[in-house]
Amino acid sequence: MYSRAVRRGRVARRDAEPVPCLLELALLHPDPDDMAWLVPTSPQEVMTRLLRGVYDEVSASQRRVGAAVAAVERYAGLGPATQAGSGAAEGTAIRVLDGLSRIQAAMDAATEACTTEVLTVQPGGIRPEHELTEGLHRALALRGRGVRMRDLYTHVARHGQGLLNYLELMGGSVEARTLDEVIDRLILFDRTVAFIPANADRTLALELRHPALVEYLVTVFERLWRLAIPLTAPLPDTGIEGISHREQSIAALLAEGHQDAVIAERLGISVRTCRAHIARLSETLGAASRTQLGVRIAQVGLDGPRHPADIGSSVTLPGQQSPTPR
Incomplete structure (x- = not known):
């Protein structure tokens, strides 16, 4: 099935249902233009992922390293010839992340690679404690490397003690501001990769690396940031007696x-x-x-x-x- 996907460029999702391991191993992922189709992860990327896990257990799995390399080389010859560097950028400019575990893994990888800045927009009201706890390990890792973080919330989030505790724990490495309304969830790492939800329940996400798309989202964030009010500052008075x-x-x-x-x-x-x-x-x-x-x-x-x-x-x-x- 993977060979067929590499040869043809994509396969129907229904045809791949008998082999769910291809999705679980991220050998296939949803086509951003049509969710009824699955497109193959490039063989070179597959090799990198496989070898990363193999090297972690190299003492017990030396033979698997050679097998993985040989398999990837075989698959690489199945697809149409492309110019060096041309296909890789197009294939990774927009990536669909299917499932919470896949989204979490991609976020962890982006966090590990981040060196300068993280920008986030967090819609909704008071953030639940479990959400703040889930992301705490990433935030602490970023703080340890000197990464600066800026977060946008709605005004309602000001009333959440969990958020206040989180900001106190992070110290000056996180700056937070609030607005009446914000856009849907957005996370930007080093102004090079962005994550946005792709469905209502956030079990699908898009990983964006296209420079034009990322720059557009950075501009949106910066304009909202200029309109927002620092979390440490009080909300302005309406000027009308009795109206908050x-x-x-x-x-x-x-x-x-x-x-x-x-x-x-x-x-x-x-x-x-x-x-x-x-x-x-x-x-x-x-x-x-x-x-x-x-x-x-x-x-x-x-x-x-x-x-x-x-x-x-x-x-x-x-x-x-x-x-x-x-």
Whole structure:
């Protein structure tokens, strides 16, 4: 089956089902353009992976080294001839990682090779303790080599004691900032390799090494970073008596027409918490219905991002006789 994949360039996933070991050994992996097909890992890469494990047990497995080299040389002659260096870059520019173990192994390899900088975006709300613990060994290894790390979270993450403990443990090697909303999960190593999720439950991931794609993601991160607020700094006041920063964010998303579940997901909070904030917002603005709430949000200027010049402007809420400067 592997020989056929090398000759033809890919094989149908259904044809490879009788030999699952090919996926388990990463000899075949999903085609980024069509998940119904599997493409072969280059024989040279297979040789490198096999020999790495063989050398670890060389004292008991000397004969396996020669067998692996001979097998790879045979497979290398099956595919079409390519110019040196041309096929390798194209084959590894986008790699689909199928399964949590494969994703973990690729992340560990990137961590080991990293020497300068790691940039991450962590969506959602308060990060569970087990997630922070799972990534702690990589973070400590990076800190030991002097690698600098910058992390972006949603504002909700500020309330997680686990994150605060993690940052205290890492010391000055990690800098964290927060935003109302962030993009989906992103991890960048040395601005040369990036990892992004490829499905909703994150059992598939893409490993990106194409320079244009990686540079694009670095630009996205840097622009979000400039807009974000350091974790050690307080969130800005909304400038409106009785309305919190989070309620301001919810108001802006309500004005865009989003439903409660969508707002909760984008801000990293539960739907129940989101609805509680909407109820308080309605009470503060004196709105008796969703329609009236939308009108009130527009009247007080909460239907878009507020600028520093707006903080301190006069705003009159329903029931107030005169504006209250903040």
